[in-house]
Amino acid sequence: MAGNNPNSKPMNLTLKVWRQKNSQAAGTLETYQIKDISPEMSFLEMMDVLNEDLLLKGIDPVAFDHDCREGICGMCSLYINGRAHGPERGTTTCQLHMRKFSDGDTITIEPWRAGPFPVLKDLCTDRSALDRIQQAGGYISVNTGGVPDANEIPIPKNIADKAFDAATCIQCGACVAACKNGSAMLFTSAKVSQLAMLPQGKVERKTRVENMVAQMDKEGFGACTNIGSCAAECPVGISLENIAMLNREYINASFTSENV
Amino acid sequence: MSWFSKTFSSSIGRKLVVAVTGLFLCSFLVVHLIGNLQLFKSDGGASFNIYSHFMATNPIIRTMEIVLLLGFVFHIYQSLYLNRKNNSVRKVPYAYNRPQDNSNWSSRSMGLLGTVILLFLIIHLYNFFWRARFGEPNMIDIEGTGYDDLYSVVVQSFQLWWYVLIYVVAQIALGLHLYHGFSSAFHTLGLNHKKYTPAIQKFGAFFSIVVPAGFASMPLYFFIQGLLN
Incomplete structure (x- = not known):
């Protein structure tokens, strides 16, 4: 063999x-x-x-x-x-x-x-909780239509790179598995920050982060204590910076969104 | 639920409380350390006793004492709440787990380190704060005015080797707690930036060594002095 x-x-x-x-x-x-x-x-x-x-x-x-x-x-x-x-x-x-x-x-x-x-069964787990977090706000609402011209919306290179890095998350759940607290913060943060950085995502920015964090808590994931084991075990190298950005987005949205 | 209670009962909202109170408690450590450095003044404890009297009687300090207590209460309550919740997430533990390959022990042990610090705090408050406020220490005359002689209480306490040991162990726990906690608080507040995060992390490491070392030096100083005399 x-x-x-x-x-x-x-x-x-x-x-x-x-x-x-x-x-x-x-x-x-x-x-x-x-x-x-x-x-x-x-x-x-x-x-x-x-x-x-x-x-x-x-x-x-x-x-x-x-x-x-x-x-x-x-x-x-x-x-x-x-x-x-x-x-x-x-x-x-x-x-x-x-x-x-x-x-x-x-x-x-x-x-x-x-x-x-x-x-x-055996080694198979139900990871649909991550899907439900994504469905709670990990999208943008746009009318479909003709393909827009390339570079029609200017996005700085470094922002495009960072958003793309966050978008590489493959939703495998290793971050949750490795976390001592069973927290899904790295996953949620990658999804939130990816869209928060881009112009197309700014429209629903505040409502998105509020809903996704609410869903994350509702699913019963633990709270992040910034240990960093998630990022260390992430197969695609999602950075811990995304969690800081999620915190920033959430704090900002909580205090300034129109959702009472 | 109002937006306010919704925010502060979310996992991130609770962490926010832990982070803000944690940084506030860091500021208290600095004030406490600087004030106590007067123990090292070789004036027979005069300046320390005058300082203690000021701290116990000044209305602003007395008000801040209540704010400080609230800081501790919120920090401990929210940490305990999150810790309990986090510990309940993984119902079946891993048979084989190697967390040491992906994270620091201190980062994973904030609850344990915090508990050690809390136990120390109870002993520390009972011995010094309680006695200063409600006990009857000996009076000492400094330039014609009578002061409680807390300096002698400090000196006598630190003649006991096991009491000094409690202090030193607690300061090591505090150092490890701060090593993770200081920079982690900034992270929780969402304050992460290419320019400032490396500096915050370096300062956090510096803070977590210097402050506990400063506190630990006091019991060690009086213990060694006692041995030499």
């Missing part, structure tokens, strides 16, 4: 995987031995191999979220050896490769843990 690289020796690993039948059932960590894993495999390919093994043994395969496997969709998750998306910084689980592990390693794999992210 090893790749073409002569240096890549196949590895034998011990996996401790969270198994949970459904959202109501209590889960446990099950131990599985897995053999001949190529260091060139991605983490999710290793999970595929595990599932093939389990199927052959007549065991229910492990359910885990994944989609694009290119690090852009935000569907994969997994808390690997105590870290959201595993030990490597700035990558999603699907972009984590087995070469980051060594032969004989024990790898503990758990789902995202947060009240607003209930476990559906």
Whole structure:
């Protein structure tokens, strides 16, 4: 199963995987031995191999979220050896490769843990709470029509860059998973600041931040204590600055918006 | 719910209260430290006793004392509220977690550090504030006027090694609390800027070392002096 690289020796690993039948059932960590894993495999390919093994043994395969496997969709998750998306910084689980592990390693794999992210099955969690925050105000209301000319609305380069950096959030929920408080502030701040910085987003600026923060609290996420573990674990490098901007936006909106 | 109570019962609103009161309490630390530096004056405690008398009787100071108490109450109440809420979010803990790979211990332990500081505060207030205000310390004559001899209370208290130890441990906790808290307060207020944030963080680190070290130097000074005599 090893790749073409002569240096890549196949590895034998011990996996401790969270198994949970459904959202109501209590889960446990099950131990599985897995053999001949190529260091060139991605983490999710290793999970595929595990599932093939389990199927052959007549065991229910492990359910885990994944989609694009290119690090852009935000569907994969997994808390690997105590870290959201595993030990490597700035990558999603699907972009984590087995070469980051060594032969004989024990790898503990758990789902995202947060009240607003209930476990559906095994490693799959329901992250629709983030969708509802987004739906509470993470949009702009404009009439569709002809395509506007490029650069019709002047936006300074540095602002466009910052807004784009915030817009790279893939809504995977690693920030919530890594946060000691289970706070969704980094996610919400990326969505709020992205639109607050751009002219098109300024129309609904105040109402947006009020509604999105209200929804964030309603979903039961914790409060941010500026620890910074979210930004450290974020696979796309959303900056903590966005949280300061969200605070600024929220304070400003609370005291100056027309919403009584 | 009115917009006001809605704002201050939101997670960000509550943090705002913690941040504002936290910075206010930082300003108190500075005043308290500067005033207490008079303990080091070698005049047998005359200036410290006069200063203590002023602090206990001046109407502006007495009013600020109430504001200070409210600052503590709001800071502690909101922090406890948020801490309890935050601790309840993750109902099933991780079997294997490595927070040390992505954050500082002090940042994650603000509740614990705050509790240590609060316990210290109770001991500290009982020993000095309570005795100064409601106790009967010995009187001392300074230039013809009688003053409560609080200087001697301070000197005697710091002859006990375990009492000095309590103070030093509490100041270490305060330092770690400030190390996160000072710059974090600015972040919560939304005050983040390329030009100023690095300076705020550097000053916060400086503040978190110098202020607790200044406070810790007092019990250590009198303890060592007691050993030498």
